[in-house]
Amino acid sequence: MWKEAAAGASPDLEFRAPVDAAALAEAERRLGRSLPGQLTALLKETNGVADGYGTDIVWSLDRVVEHNLQFWSPDTFPGLYMPFDPLLFFGDNGGGDQFAFVLTPERPDIFVWDHENDSRLWAARELKDYLHRSLLGEGDWYR
Template identity: 65%
Template structure:
């Protein structure tokens, strides 16, 4: 796990079992990106040194994405979120997501105040290294 975090301080939780992952995929109606599946089999979320969930626990990943994808609450306010799978946040409202529609491994940040979606990392490992070593708005 240290190689994923680049030696940064992180709180890891107990791993998620295969049955829970499959149930999450059933509820979401799609497979989890492979890199997220692998991480969740190691730890059910990752918190940084300040306690911010840079990767949410699986239950929160499911609930947040079902809310974002429902369209009802956000349809008039934001562009659609169908191509994103949200998995973490910065503690200040901005959310991090993997692109799921294109098969890309890229991580984007959704800035809630502007509805912008900005590329921040070429994959989950790079995201974790940068998020855990960063301070504040490290992606800007």
């Protein structure tokens, strides 16, 4: 379903081997929280999605884990940005802005974090909407 949803928006995509249940369980253990159901379902079909330019629209599971652990660490950006704890980053635009699910309170919406001004703006209703918007959009489609 997820590969078809992405391919419906753009035929020029890179899909990777799916993630197995053991890797997902280990990722959730390391993160100390569950992954959003939509992201888990996508990762079971493909370990990330890259567009025709090589931009990771959806990151690999390893990158999701490493990136979020870094951003959730209190020592990474002390006093520079608002806390990232409520967010789970999973993709980017190739220019520094990153996309995230909101974990607290849990909701299916996707937000974008602007790395230049630390704003967090609504970008899509849910993951399928995000795939379509990001793959069909030009430039900063989320603004």
